[in-house]
Amino acid sequence: MKYRGHIIGVVCMAMLAAGCDKKPEGQVAAVVNGDEITLKEINAEIGTANIPEGADSKEIQKAALQRIVERRLLAQAAQEDGLDKTPEFLIRSRQVNDALLVQLLGQRAEKSFQVPDQAAIDKFMADNPSMFAGRKMYVVDRIQFALPADMSKLKSLESSHSMEEVAAQLNSLGIKFERGPAKMDSAQLGQQRLNQILALPSGEPFVIPENGMVTVAIITGESPLVGNKAEMAQMATQALRRQALGKTLEDRLKQARAKGDIKYQPEFAPKNSAKLGGNVAS
Structure with missing residues (x-):
């Protein structure tokens, strides 16, 4: 040796x-x-990359x-x-690899999707008027703040029935927020969420928790946003493809979770998501 x-x-x-x-x-x-x-x-x-013509x-x-x-x-x-x-590289490398693999999984699934026929497109457009014939741009009075670590604090917003009451309640809780006019596209809100909002009494604030932020708002104005038939058909096709991709990945996740061996420390074990009180549009 x-x-x-x-x-x-x-x-x-x-x-x-x-x-x-x-x-x-x-x-x-x-x-x-x-x-x-x-x-x-x-x-x-x-x-x-957008390569110039003749390059x-x-x-x-x-x-x-x-x-x-x-x-x-x-x-x-x-x-x-x-x-x-270094630990930093190993962690970041795992994050990047995981994200890339999920992206490739989605791209492979997309290749197997069939282009929806006209009947499917027409039905989707009829079921989701907020994205198509009934699409509107809403002007809102909006309050936004970061999602608090203690979600139970938001329970108190249930008793707030105006923007002034919401602002006063947030001030009493010591939660910093920003308030001002904003615009919301009904196509971005989605039909189910929009239906929940429109079902509220006039002037009643709605709550949207999303991406680590909470939006509280009321609608103060609106204007129609209607595209031509070809544009709407293209939007419907893209939405149906996103819907199909989401369903495919959700099914794969369920399968992977069902056969996966996942162990947690007790303090990190997942719990049922706490539901926000009030008029939550989810």
Whole structure:
């Protein structure tokens, strides 16, 4: 075993030499310290960039390749400094990989979707007038604040039946908020949420908790937003595709959760989501 260190050194040198022997040919556009950069990588770098008409595609590829080369050199320098072994890198790497895999899963599912026929499009448009024939831009008096850590605080908003009462209640709770006029597109609200809002008595605030924020508002004005038939049909097709994709991913998640082995520390175990009081439009 006294030659072990020597053998390891020879193997490492052989591997380094093998990397240096790689040549940029065929589908390999460049080699950076033994690391190949392929034409596929270049095309992915260019992506869906809006290339000017008449532009030299080869020059665009060269510019994209240089960006990759420079990024690869800096990445290799970071590896030399050991940054790829740090906890921060490992955590971020897992986040990026997970997000990319989910994105690719969705893209693969989208490829299997069939274009909805006219009957399906017409039915969707009839079932969701807030997005199509009945689409409106609403002017609202809006209060917004960050979702509090203690959700029970929002329970007190149930007794608030005007924007002034909501503001007073938030002030009493020490919750900072912003208030002012804003606009809401009925197509973004969605039909179910809009139905809940329109069912409220006039002047009664509605509550929308979303993306870490809480919106409390009342409608103060409206104007129609109607597109042409072709635009609405395209919107309906896109919405149906998003709906189908959401259903596919939801089903896959249910399957994965059912057969998955998930263990939690007691304090991190999920609980039933607390429901907000008041007129929550979810």
